[in-house]
Amino acid sequence: MGTDAQRVICWRGRSVRFAYLEEGDAELIHRWQSDPVIAHEAGFLPRALSACRERIERDIDNQSRDDFLVLLEDSTPIGHIALIEQEYVDGWGEVCLVLDPAWRGQGYGTDAVDALVDFALGELPLYRVEAFTHLTNAAALGALAKSGFVQEGVRRGACVHRGSRHDLAALSLLRPEWEALTRPRAWDHG
Numbered sequence: 001m002g003t004d005a006q007r008v009i010c011w012r013g014r015s016v017r018f019a020y021l022e023e024g025d026a027e028l029i030h031r032w033q034s035d036p037v038i039a040h041e042a043g044f045l046p047r048a049l050s051a052c053r054e055r056i057e058r059d060i061d062n063q064s065r066d067d068f069l070v071l072l073e074d075s076t077p078i079g080h081i082a083l084i085e086q087e088y089v090d091g092w093g094e095v096c097l098v099l100d101p102a103w104r105g106q107g108y109g110t111d112a113v114d115a116l117v118d119f120a121l122g123e124l125p126l127y128r129v130e131a132f133t134h135l136t137n138a139a140a141l142g143a144l145a146k147s148g149f150v151q152e153g154v155r156r157g158a159c160v161h162r163g164s165r166h167d168l169a170a171l172s173l174l175r176p177e178w179e180a181l182t183r184p185r186a187w188d189h190g
Contacts, residue, residue: 007075011068012189013115016108018068021060021080025069026053029080032098040161041137042098066119070099070112078103081112083120083129091127093120097140109143117147118186121178130172134159141169148181149173 011018021029030052032038039046047055059067064086070079079099086093095116099109120126131149133140141151149171157165 007069007071009071011115011119012186013111014184014189015072016078016111016115017071017073017075018081018112018115019071021056021067021069021082023053023057023060025077025080026056028069028077029056029098032080032100035101037101038098041134041140042096068116070097070108072108078108079112081116083116083124086124086126088125091125093124093126093129095120095129095131095144097143099139104139109139110146113143113147114183115186117173117178121173121175122185122187127175128172129178130170132158132168132170135167135169137169141171144171147173148177150177 007019009017009019026049030047030049033042033052034046056067059065065082065084066086067080067082069077070081071077077100079097081098082096083093084096095113097109097112097116099112117129120129131140131144132155133144135141135154150173152170152172155168155170158168159166
């Protein structure tokens with residue numbers, strides 16, 4: 001895996017660090033996406049490791065997305081976060097986060113989302129960041145709310161998983177809302 005201490009840290013949160021996703025991270029990403037809880041919450045379909053590798057290789061060159069491995073200060077990988085579907089003309093992008101279940105409930109998800117939002121709205125010319133998750137994904141809904149996201153509505157029947165249709169919560173954070181937040185920004189964490 002590409003998760004050794006030699007990773008170049010390209011962005012920081014309060015308690016997490018970001019390194020660009022590398023092809024060697026495929027096994028780790030595949031393991032997380034194969035977890036039944038994560039697969040249900042994020043709506044992943046089971047894929048072969050080779051398909052995960054191919055997707056990472058393809059996405060590395062995709063200019064409309066930025067994928068990061070979420071690391072602790074000691075370089076322990078705890079998740080994958082991405083800003084996808086970046087649309088610079090209209091100024092929006094979508095946040096996606098997968099956090100290893102062993103590291104949930106400790107504030108790392110919120111910290112990772114905060115750091116990615118700071119990247120999206122503080123470094124890129126975006127005005128709006130959005131996120132979608134199952135209405136039953138309390139952990140994601142909580143992390144997004146703590147980061148300032150507002151639920152705009154519901155995308156009814158927008159996701160099929162385990163043979164059933166699921167509604168997705170649609171959330172967003174606009175630049176003026178982000179600017180009004182009083183928390184430290186990613187660049188304040190040194």
